[in-house]
Amino acid sequence: xxxxxxxxxxxxxxxxxxxxxxxxxxxxxxxxxxxxxxxxxxxxxxxxxxxxxxxxxxxxxxxxxxxxxxxxxxxxxxxxxxxxxxxxxxxxxxxxxxxxxxxxxxxxxxxxxxxxxxxxxxxxxxxxxxxxxxxxxxxxxxxxxxxxxxxxxxxxxxxxxxxxxxxxxxxxxxxxxxxxxxxxxxxxxxxxxxxxxxxxxxxxxxxxxxxxxxxxxxx
Numbered sequence: 001x002x003x004x005x006x007x008x009x010x011x012x013x014x015x016x017x018x019x020x021x022x023x024x025x026x027x028x029x030x031x032x033x034x035x036x037x038x039x040x041x042x043x044x045x046x047x048x049x050x051x052x053x054x055x056x057x058x059x060x061x062x063x064x065x066x067x068x069x070x071x072x073x074x075x076x077x078x079x080x081x082x083x084x085x086x087x088x089x090x091x092x093x094x095x096x097x098x099x100x101x102x103x104x105x106x107x108x109x110x111x112x113x114x115x116x117x118x119x120x121x122x123x124x125x126x127x128x129x130x131x132x133x134x135x136x137x138x139x140x141x142x143x144x145x146x147x148x149x150x151x152x153x154x155x156x157x158x159x160x161x162x163x164x165x166x167x168x169x170x171x172x173x174x175x176x177x178x179x180x181x182x183x184x185x186x187x188x189x190x191x192x193x194x195x196x197x198x199x200x201x202x203x204x205x206x207x208x209x210x211x212x213x214x215x216x217x218x219x
Contacts, residue, residue: 022059022192025053030053033047033049034050036049047176051177051179051180054180055147055151056183056187058148059151061107061108061148061151062154078108081101081204082098082102099139100138111145130145143168161181165180
């Protein structure tokens with residue numbers, strides 16, 4: 001079985017849209033999003049572009065779960081990265097909320113538990129457990145895990161993603177989140193061309209690095 005390390009994507013059969021580096025798109029759009037939050041908070045276009053990032057990371061998480069050869073190591077890598085990222089995250093955004101890597105880690109653990117449920121009656125307490133994403137005030141909250149489930153089952157992901165966005169539009173008034181369906185279109189019609197070597201190592205560390213860079217600029 002092919003080993004996929006932290007935040008990597010599976011090899012997919014060539015499809016209509018050709019090959020695209022999902023990792024590059026995820027990094028750039030996340031950077032633009034945070035750049036807008038810090039320096040241009042009134043410019044909504046930065047937030048709209050930034051909606052591209054999280055779905056790509058959520059999709060990467062499902063692929064990592066499906067193909068990793070060591071689930072425990074996968075969790076540890078996420079946990080260490082989340083810890084490293086928390087300090088620049090708190091300093092940059094002036095918040096004590098947990099950063100997005102913690103959200104992904106909890107989603108990964110929930111996904112593992114979900115796939116091991118054998119009795120359908122356990123689904124009710126399980127979905128009560130997903131409330132931990134809200135209790136710990138994780139970024140995106142329950143929305144994150146529901147999107148992870150959509151990508152995990154990988155069936156009609158575009159319209160299901162749109163339905164999820166509309167639901168949370170009424171629930172939380174997340175109007176900019178409506179634009180986040182675009183990565184699902186890429187995932188459905190394009191093949192990812194993964195980064196390799198040092199470029200992949202940079203991708204894995206990009207989150208804490210870019211937070212630190214933005215904080216230093218603000219100082």
